[in-house]
Amino acid sequence: MIDIAFLGTGGNMPMPERFLSSLLISYKGRKILIDCGEGTQVSMRMLKWGFKSIDIILITHGHGDHVLGLPGLLSTIGNSERKSPITIIGPKGIEDIVRGLTVPIQGIPYELHVIEAGQRDFFVDFNKEGVEFREDILDSGYFDLRISTIELDHSVPCIGYSIYVPRNPKFSVYKAYSYKVPKVLWKTLQNGKSVIYEGKLYHPGMVLEGERRGIKISYITDTRPVDAIMPFIQGSDVFICEGTYGDEKDYEKAVKNKHMTFSEAAYLACNGDAKQLILTHFSPSLNNPEEYLKNARNIFKNSYIAYDRLIKNINFE
Amino acid sequence: MIDIAFLGTGGNMPMPERFLSSLLISYKGRKILIDCGEGTQVSMRMLKWGFKSIDIILITHGHGDHVLGLPGLLSTIGNSERKSPITIIGPKGIEDIVRGLTVPIQGIPYELHVIEAGQRDFFVDFNKEGVEFREDILDSGYFDLRISTIELDHSVPCIGYSIYVPRNPKFSVYKAYSYKVPKVLWKTLQNGKSVIYEGKLYHPGMVLEGERRGIKISYITDTRPVDAIMPFIQGSDVFICEGTYGDEKDYEKAVKNKHMTFSEAAYLACNGDAKQLILTHFSPSLNNPEEYLKNARNIFKNSYIAYDRLIKNINFE
Numbered sequence: 247m248i249d250i251a252f253l254g255t256g257g258n259m260p261m262p263e264r265f266l267s268s269l270l271i272s273y274k275g276r277k278i279l280i281d282c283g284e285g286t287q288v289s290m291r292m293l294k295w296g297f298k299s300i301d302i303i304l305i306t307h308g309h310g311d312h313v314l315g316l317p318g319l320l321s322t323i324g325n326s327e328r329k330s331p332i333t334i335i336g337p338k339g340i341e342d343i344v345r346g347l348t349v350p351i352q353g354i355p356y357e358l359h360v361i362e363a364g365q366r367d368f369f370v371d372f373n374k375e376g377v378e379f380r381e382d383i384l385d386s387g388y389f390d391l392r393i394s395t396i397e398l399d400h401s402v403p404c405i406g407y408s409i410y411v412p413r414n415p416k417f418s419v420y421k422a423y424s425y426k427v428p429k430v431l432w433k434t435l436q437n438g439k440s441v442i443y444e445g446k447l448y449h450p451g452m453v454l455e456g457e458r459r460g461i462k463i464s465y466i467t468d469t470r471p472v473d474a475i476m477p478f479i480q481g482s483d484v485f486i487c488e489g490t491y492g493d494e495k496d497y498e499k500a501v502k503n504k505h506m507t508f509s510e511a512a513y514l515a516c517n518g519d520a521k522q523l524i525l526t527h528f529s530p531s532l533n534n535p536e537e538y539l540k541n542a543r544n545i546f547k548n549s550y551i552a553y554d555r556l557i558k559n560i561n562f563e
Numbered sequence: 564m565i566d567i568a569f570l571g572t573g574g575n576m577p578m579p580e581r582f583l584s585s586l587l588i589s590y591k592g593r594k595i596l597i598d599c600g601e602g603t604q605v606s607m608r609m610l611k612w613g614f615k616s617i618d619i620i621l622i623t624h625g626h627g628d629h630v631l632g633l634p635g636l637l638s639t640i641g642n643s644e645r646k647s648p649i650t651i652i653g654p655k656g657i658e659d660i661v662r663g664l665t666v667p668i669q670g671i672p673y674e675l676h677v678i679e680a681g682q683r684d685f686f687v688d689f690n691k692e693g694v695e696f697r698e699d700i701l702d703s704g705y706f707d708l709r710i711s712t713i714e715l716d717h718s719v720p721c722i723g724y725s726i727y728v729p730r731n732p733k734f735s736v737y738k739a740y741s742y743k744v745p746k747v748l749w750k751t752l753q754n755g756k757s758v759i760y761e762g763k764l765y766h767p768g769m770v771l772e773g774e775r776r777g778i779k780i781s782y783i784t785d786t787r788p789v790d791a792i793m794p795f796i797q798g799s800d801v802f803i804c805e806g807t808y809g810d811e812k813d814y815e816k817a818v819k820n821k822h823m824t825f826s827e828a829a830y831l832a833c834n835g836d837a838k839q840l841i842l843t844h845f846s847p848s849l850n851n852p853e854e855y856l857k858n859a860r861n862i863f864k865n866s867y868i869a870y871d872r873l874i875k876n877i878n879f880e
Contacts, residue, residue: 259639260602262609284635285577285602292579308667314635317664318601321627322576342666347634349663350625 248273248411248461248560250484252552253289257468257490257505257527258311265289265554266311267527269465269486270300273391273411276372278302279319280407280465286315287322293555298326301377302370304393305336306467307404308343317347324354330376331357335393337403338362363405368393388414388438396478398469400504406466408478413461413562414438415454425452461560464520467527470501471510479518483560486552487511489525492538496529505529508538512545522548524558565590565728565778565877567801569869570606574785574807574822574844575628582606582871583628584844586782586803587617590708590728593689595619596636597724597782603632604639610872615643618694619687621710622653623784624721625660634664641671647693648674652710654720655679680722685710705731705755713795715786717821723783725795730778730879731755732771742769778877781837784844787818788827796835800877803869804828806842809855813846822846825855829862839865841875 249272254265266283270290277300279286290297300323306312316334323332334344341360348358369380369389380389392410397403417436431441431448440449464479467488479485490505491497500507508525515523523546528535535551542549566589571582583600587607594617596603607614617640623629633651640649651661658677665675678685686697686706697706708728715721734753748758748765757766781796784805796802807822808814817824825842832840840863845852852868859866 259642260605260635262605284632285605288577288579288602310635310638310667313667314631314638315601318577318627318631321631325576346663346666350627350630350660 247562248463250463250558250560251293251295252524252526252554252556253279253286253293254283254554255526255528255552255556256311256530257488258530260285260311261530264528264530266315267467267488268315269526270295271409271463274372275299276301276377278304278393278409280304281306281312281467282315282319283311284314284318287319289554290319296326297323298328301330301332302393303332303334304407304465305334305340306398306406306465307337307400307402308339309402309468312468313343313347316344317351320348320354320358321351324351324356328356331359333359333361333377333379335361335363335368335395337397337405338364339403363395365397365405366395368395388412394478396466396474398466398475399472400468400470404469406464406469406475406478408462408464408482411461413458415450415457417453418455421455422453427452459563461562463560464518466511466514468505470504471506471514475514476518479514479520482518482520484522484524484558485515485518485520486524486526487514488527489535489542490527490529490532492528492532492535492541494541508535508542508549509545512542512549515542515549516546520546520548522550524550524552524556526552564879565780567780567875567877568610568612569841569843569871569873570596570603570610571600571871572843572845572869572873573628573847574805575847577602577628578847581845581847583632584784584805585632586843587612588726588780591689592616593618593694595621595710595726597621598623598629598784599632599636600628601631601635604636606871607636613643614640615645618647618649619710620649620651621724621782622651622657623715623723623782624654624717624719625656626719626785629785630660630664633661634668637665637671637675638668641668641673645673648676650676650678650694650696652678652680652685652712654714654722655681656720680712682714682722683712685712705729711795713783713791715783715792716789717785717787721786723781723786723792723795725779725781725799728778730775732767732774734770735772738772739770744769776880778879780877781835783831785822787821788823788831792831793835796831796837799835799837801839801841801875802832802835802837803841803843804831805844806852806859807844807846807849809845809849809852809858811858825852825859825866826862829859829866832866833863837863837865839867841867841869841873843869 256264573581
C-alpha cells in the first residue's frame, strides 16, 4: 500500500559508502521525501523511482546534512518537466534557507511553496498532477493523508513528522437500508460528505461501518529523547528514529551533540507502542551499526538497522 | 612538482557512476580546487588528500553542477578546524550565489573572501597557513603562482582559468662576481628583490640566469570554442577542456547548449600549442567517452579522456 525507501542512513557528512539520511515515501503514485542532504538525488537515481512525482519535501531542520541536496534535487526535478508546485515543510528558518539555496537554480519550471511549521497537522488530498493541502477538514470527506509535526530538542529548531494514511470505512448496505438513506446519496455519503436532502440531514455514519486502522509512519531525527515523542509516535507501524550512536559509551557525546543512542531510540519505540523501530542517521564513526543492534533489541525487540536503499512495503492490516 | 586530481568528470547532474567535473591541484602542500558540484567532497574523501589545506576555490560559473557542492565542502573544511581564510574566485554573480548557498552553514570558523573576476591575473604567495593574494608584483620578488582568467561563451557568465607556476632562475655565482655584488645581498637578490646598497642599485638579474620554463595548467569549461582561448592556453603542459559530447552527431546539441564536442576541444589544443589535452565534463548520456577519443586524436594526437580520481604529476622540464 505504502512503499518507503531509505535513500541514505548517515549523519553529519556524506561518506563514500553511505548517503545522508533521507526517506522516500510512495503512495498512490505520489511521493513524499523527508530530508535532502548532499547526494540524496544520486541515491534516488540508483533507486529508480523517478523524480517527477515528488510533491512534498519535509525537512526536519536546517543543518547541512539535511538540506544541502535540495537545490540539486529541485533542479533535477525541473529537468523532468514537472509543472505542478512542490511544497516544502520545515521548522522556523526554513524559508530563508530555501531562498538562499535556490539562488543558483532560478528558473525551475514549477512553483515552490515553503511552509514553516511548529506543531500542527496538515491534511493532504491527491490529484493527478500532485497534491492539495486542505485548509478545513470538517465534513469535507476523507483526506488522502495527514502529516503531523512535533517540535524536537536539537541545537537548532527541528521537527519530527508522522504520516498517517487513513483506511476508508467499509460501506454497509445494511446500515444504509436501516437508516432509509436514498440510493442517490450513497456515493456522496461514502465519500465522507454529509448532505441535506428533502429537508433531512444524512451523514456518512449512516452508510459506513466503524473506522478501520490506517497506516502510520513516524520519522524522528535529530533530537535528544523528549517525552512528547512517545504520544506522537503512538502505535506507529514503522517508527524511524535516529540512532547516531550505537555504543553506550557514546552516551555523553549524544547528550552534548543533541542526538540519541540506539537504546534511547528503543526506549521511545517501546513506550510509544510502535510496531517496529528502524534506526538510521548513523555517525560517520559508526562503521557497522549492526554490531550495536543488541543495545536496541534488549529494550525493544522489533528493532532494525536501516541501510541505503532498504525498501519496506507497508500494508493495511 | 604539481599534482592534479580529477575529482569528477561529469556534467549536468551527479550520476551514481560519475562525480561532477572538478579538479584538485596540490602544490607545495597547499591546494586549489576548481569547481564544486554536488558530491565533490565525497570524491575528495575517496582521494584522501585532506580538506584543511584548500586555500582557493575557482568557480567557472554559477550552474548547479559547478557550485552546489560548495556549502557542504565549506562545512566539512570547517570541521577540519581550518582557521585561515578561503578565497573563492568566480564570474559576475558568484557573490550572490555564495551568499545564498552559505545561509545554512553560518558559523564556519574561517573567513570567506569572494572575488568576482572578468579577465585578469592574480599573483599568489604561499605561507604556512594558507595563501596571500598580491596586489602589486612589480619588483616584489617571485610569486608562487599566477592564476589567470578568461571570459568564455556559455549561457551564463563563465570564466576559464590557467594556473602558472614559475620556476625560479638558477643562481649564478659567475654573474654575481662579474657584477661585483656584495655577498650580503645575494639571498635578497635571489629572492627577486632589488636593493639599493651603499648608494648603488642591485637587481636580481645581476645574480640570476635567464628565466626557466614553469608549469602551466589550463581549465576551460563550460563554453563554445572561442578564438581567445587559443592564446590563453598557449603552451599549457596540461590543457583540461570540456568535451560534453563525443559523437560528431551531437554537434548541434553542443551549439544549442553552449558546449563543445571532443573535436572542437582538440582543435583548441592543437592551435593553442598545448602539450596534452585531457577531456572532461561528459554529458550524462555519454556512457563511454573512450569510444569517441579518436574524434579528438584525429585532430590532436596527445588527447586523453579523464576519469574520476585520475591523478597526474606534472614536473618542471
